[in-house]
Amino acid sequence: MSAPPPAERREAWGFLLVFVFLAAGIALGGLRYFQHRQADARSSAHTELETIADLKIQQIVNWRKERLTDANLILGNPSLALEALNILDQPESARTMQMFTGWLDLLLQGSPFERALLLDDKLNLRLVYPEGASRALTEDARRSAEEALRTQQLVVTDLHGSENGRQVYLDFVVPLVVRRVGTNDNALAAGLDPSRADRSAGVLVLKLNAHDFLFPLVQTWPTASSTAETLLVRREGQEVLYLNELRHQPGTAMNLRRPLSGARLPAAMGLRGEKVLGEGVDYRGVRVVAAVRPVPDTPWVMVAKVDEAELYAPLRREALAVGTVILALLLASALAVTLLWRQHNERFLQAQLAVEREQRATAERAELTLREAEARIRKMLVMAPVPMCHLNRDGMLAFRNERFVQVFGYTVEDVPTLAEWWQLAFPDPQYRQWAIERWDEAVRHAAAGERDIAAVDYKVTCNNGDERMVEISGIMLGEELLVTFIDVTERKLAQETMRKFNGELELRVRQRTAELEASMKELDAFAYSVSHDLRAPLRHVSGFAELLRASAGPRLPDQSRHYLEEITGSATQMGRLIDDLLRFSRMGRTELRQERLELAGLVEESIQQLGSEINGRNILWKKNPLPAVQADPALLRQVLVNLLANAIKYTRPRDPAMIEIGCASGNGQETVIFVRDNGVGFDMQYGDKLFGVFQRLHAEEEFEGTGVGLANVRRIIARHGGRTWAEGKVNEGATFYFSLPSHQP
Amino acid sequence: MTLKRMLLVEDNDRDLELTLAALEEFHLANAVDVARDGVEALDYLYVRGQFADRPPGQPIVVLLDIKMPRLNGREVLRRIKADPQFKHLPVVMFTSSREEPDLAECYLLGVNAYVVKPVDFLQFAAAVKQVGAFWGLLNELPSPPELP
Numbered sequence: 001m002s003a004p005p006p007a008e009r010r011e012a013w014g015f016l017l018v019f020v021f022l023a024a025g026i027a028l029g030g031l032r033y034f035q036h037r038q039a040d041a042r043s044s045a046h047t048e049l050e051t052i053a054d055l056k057i058q059q060i061v062n063w064r065k066e067r068l069t070d071a072n073l074i075l076g077n078p079s080l081a082l083e084a085l086n087i088l089d090q091p092e093s094a095r096t097m098q099m100f101t102g103w104l105d106l107l108l109q110g111s112p113f114e115r116a117l118l119l120d121d122k123l124n125l126r127l128v129y130p131e132g133a134s135r136a137l138t139e140d141a142r143r144s145a146e147e148a149l150r151t152q153q154l155v156v157t158d159l160h161g162s163e164n165g166r167q168v169y170l171d172f173v174v175p176l177v178v179r180r181v182g183t184n185d186n187a188l189a190a191g192l193d194p195s196r197a198d199r200s201a202g203v204l205v206l207k208l209n210a211h212d213f214l215f216p217l218v219q220t221w222p223t224a225s226s227t228a229e230t231l232l233v234r235r236e237g238q239e240v241l242y243l244n245e246l247r248h249q250p251g252t253a254m255n256l257r258r259p260l261s262g263a264r265l266p267a268a269m270g271l272r273g274e275k276v277l278g279e280g281v282d283y284r285g286v287r288v289v290a291a292v293r294p295v296p297d298t299p300w301v302m303v304a305k306v307d308e309a310e311l312y313a314p315l316r317r318e319a320l321a322v323g324t325v326i327l328a329l330l331l332a333s334a335l336a337v338t339l340l341w342r343q344h345n346e347r348f349l350q351a352q353l354a355v356e357r358e359q360r361a362t363a364e365r366a367e368l369t370l371r372e373a374e375a376r377i378r379k380m381l382v383m384a385p386v387p388m389c390h391l392n393r394d395g396m397l398a399f400r401n402e403r404f405v406q407v408f409g410y411t412v413e414d415v416p417t418l419a420e421w422w423q424l425a426f427p428d429p430q431y432r433q434w435a436i437e438r439w440d441e442a443v444r445h446a447a448a449g450e451r452d453i454a455a456v457d458y459k460v461t462c463n464n465g466d467e468r469m470v471e472i473s474g475i476m477l478g479e480e481l482l483v484t485f486i487d488v489t490e491r492k493l494a495q496e497t498m499r500k501f502n503g504e505l506e507l508r509v510r511q512r513t514a515e516l517e518a519s520m521k522e523l524d525a526f527a528y529s530v531s532h533d534l535r536a537p538l539r540h541v542s543g544f545a546e547l548l549r550a551s552a553g554p555r556l557p558d559q560s561r562h563y564l565e566e567i568t569g570s571a572t573q574m575g576r577l578i579d580d581l582l583r584f585s586r587m588g589r590t591e592l593r594q595e596r597l598e599l600a601g602l603v604e605e606s607i608q609q610l611g612s613e614i615n616g617r618n619i620l621w622k623k624n625p626l627p628a629v630q631a632d633p634a635l636l637r638q639v640l641v642n643l644l645a646n647a648i649k650y651t652r653p654r655d656p657a658m659i660e661i662g663c664a665s666g667n668g669q670e671t672v673i674f675v676r677d678n679g680v681g682f683d684m685q686y687g688d689k690l691f692g693v694f695q696r697l698h699a700e701e702e703f704e705g706t707g708v709g710l711a712n713v714r715r716i717i718a719r720h721g722g723r724t725w726a727e728g729k730v731n732e733g734a735t736f737y738f739s740l741p742s743h744q745p
Numbered sequence: 746m747t748l749k750r751m752l753l754v755e756d757n758d759r760d761l762e763l764t765l766a767a768l769e770e771f772h773l774a775n776a777v778d779v780a781r782d783g784v785e786a787l788d789y790l791y792v793r794g795q796f797a798d799r800p801p802g803q804p805i806v807v808l809l810d811i812k813m814p815r816l817n818g819r820e821v822l823r824r825i826k827a828d829p830q831f832k833h834l835p836v837v838m839f840t841s842s843r844e845e846p847d848l849a850e851c852y853l854l855g856v857n858a859y860v861v862k863p864v865d866f867l868q869f870a871a872a873v874k875q876v877g878a879f880w881g882l883l884n885e886l887p888s889p890p891e892l893p
Contacts, residue, residue, distance in 0.1 A: 528846075531844055536759075536841055539863075542864050542866045543759070544763065546866035546870075571864060
């Protein structure tokens with residue numbers, strides 16, 4: 001398993017750190033708590049020890065008091081003193097001995113004193129009670145006896161070892177004094193001045209074995225404890241003397257000594273008078289909790305102590321237990337976390353592995369596909385129907401396809417680089433120069449960011465000498481070029497032909513236009529001529545005929561006058577014809593002005609223009625709503641005038657004449673207008689003749705007219721792109737229609 | 746000092762005769778001077794050439810035909826209107842041409858009236874009469890500037 005990635009490792013370290021901190025925290029907390037508990041234990045132990053010490057001390061004091069009482073009782077009893085005196089006086093008297101012993105029995109029966117020793121006033125041992133007990137007497141005892149004799153007071157010795165060293169005694173030395181003064185026993189008891197010649201009979205040394213009561217008292221412990229003890233010490237010089245048998249060391253009673261200077265020895269501290277705060281190091285060198293109390297009326301100090309170890313043992317056990325549990329838990333959790341993390345890691349890595357494997361597989365597949373695609377594309381390039389080549393940055397023709405070779409005939413050997421291409425394909429040096437410049441320019445432009453090499457037509461010379469027009473272009477791919485060649489020879493030829501053809505066409509069109517313009521001009525001139533030159537003679541004919549009539553008219557015969565009229569009439573008619581013809585021809589030549597016209601208004605204008613014709617006539621006009629149209633206003637007015645004039649003319653026999661103008665429903669493409677009248681109508685058979693020039697369907701005598709009006713209408717409407725037609729019935733009126741294309745405004 | 750005379754510029758004999766006959770009917774023939782073409786018209790106005798000895802004074806109206814040899818009516822009109830001396834002279838085109846170009850150009854040149862000669866003589870006569878009456882009798886002219 002490979003190392004976990006850095007992020008994971010960091011994570012692990014993080015966890016570890018947290019764990020460490022946690023553990024430290026717990027440990028610290030535990031420690032403080034433990035210490036606190038220790039202190040508590042210590043203080044409570046101390047209190048307990050004090051209590052025990054106090055208790056024991058109280059007991060010792062009581063016991064001592066009792067013994068003192070006992071001793072004082074003996075001291076106060078004169079009988080014993082008397083008997084003692086008797087013994088002194090009659091040492092061999094068995095009877096006195098018996099008496100004394102009897103007294104001793106009485107006094108000492110059941111008392112804790114081990115033995116009593118009677119000493120005479122010379123400190124000679126006279127009696128031992130009980131009989132047979134040891135007669136040993138230490139130096140201390142003797143000294144005390146001496147003092148008692150002297151002072152005639154009770155003397156209590158301190159604890160001291162026996163002759164053989166194995167026993168420890170406390171002596172109560174009672175002087176036996178016979179008081180001379182009175183018989184007042186109370187006075188004796190009061191300890192009267194020995195200078196009143198009292199007689200000392202001796203002393204009675206009451207020996208108290210410490211082992212009997214005192215030591216057991218000291219040494220017992222109220223509660224079950226493995227190390228606790230109380231002990232008594234007293235100062236001897238610069239040393240601490242241990243008075244009783246110590247628990248932890250045998251043979252120490254009155255034996256063991258320690259230096260008084262011991263800094264932490266509770267006994268020493270107590271003897272020095274220092275306050276013992278509780279802790280210390282005892283005679284064994286073991287740490288203890290101690291309570292030290294002086295025993296009143298004695299030089300003793302009692303030390304109640306217990307080993308710290310014992311005190312703390314339960315705590316330690318507890319701490320250990322808890323500590324172990326916590327540690328175990330921490331370890332367990334650490335382990336669990338580690339395991340989980342490991343597992344997670346493993347899973348992660350496995351997943352990664354799987355992914356990698358898959359990726360590799362995909363990559364391989366992709367590569368395969370790519371290679372196949374490459375091969376396909378390469379094949380396509382090679383087989384492409386357009387000559388192509390690939391120029392790398394050294395100008396080498398790195399690749400050219402089959403068509404290239406086919407079309408130009410240059411193989412790989414012929415044209416390895418661009419240089420050969422220029423040489424072979426452009427044999428003419430001047431043209432080659434031009435081609436190179438154009439090519440370089442196009443490539444420069446492409447390099448500047450346009451990518452496409454602009455297509456330019458070049459005349460390429462093939463291997464077999466053919467010249468072909470080729471459009472060469474391509475694109476830039478980084479620093480390399482893909483160049484395509486498109487043979488445009490045919491196209492160019494076609495273009496040329498087209499251009500020539502167009503040119504010719506244009507020429508022809510221009511010629512025709514010129515011819516047209518010329519003919520138009522001729523027509524203009526012609527019309528001008530006609531209008532002027534033709535009219536003049538007409539005018540003359542008319543004029544002179546009139547003059548003739550005016551001058552000779554009255555004198556002429558009717559026939560001659562008639563002939564004159566005919567001459568004038570014809571001349572006038574001719575004039576009208578000329579006018580109409582001129583107008584008709586003008587119709588074709590003027591430009592068409594397309595305007596939006598309101599037909600209704602135009603109709604009104606036309607009617608007004610024909611005012612003279614309408615004069616005196618009874619005409620009923622039916623003017624329907626008319627739309628607006630796109631047309632030349634002047635020309636369209638001409639149309640309306642002509643149509644209305646016709647209507648007016650041909651309804652002359654009618655009274656009233658009914659002329660209707662309206663709009664017929666045409667398809668959406670054109671607007672159809674009609675003029676209907678109730679006039680003489682016409683024969684539909686000849687309907688198409690109506691609109692012909694100079695065509696008339698009525699004789700001149702019936703209705704004047706030149707027959708140009710409708711021809712004009714047709715011409716004008718035709719120029720607008722519309723149609724003209726008519727319906728009629730002989731004697732039942734006629735309707736003339738014209739249509740105009742409706743331009744969407 | 747100034748006689749009320751009209752200048753008639755007409756090249757055609759017949760037209761001339763007819764016009765004069767018409768004017769005669771209204772007794773205006775005596776007040777008419779005739780020039781046979783454009784050149785003569787100008788000669789008359791400038792009192793030179795064959796008209797050098799004509800009585801002084803400017804005509805109250807010039808009746809001008811268009812189609813004439815040498816100088817045509819339009820030219821005459823242009824020159825008349827170009828010359829400060831004659832600019833004020835009323836000029837009436839009296840012609841058989843109703844061609845739009847003629848009309849337009851004459852008005853552009855500042856012609857005072859354009860009358861087309863009717864073919865019908867009666868109408869012709871009426872037109873002449875109206876023109877003559879109007880320009881000869883009715884129309885007011887400013888005082889002509891002094892002739893050089």
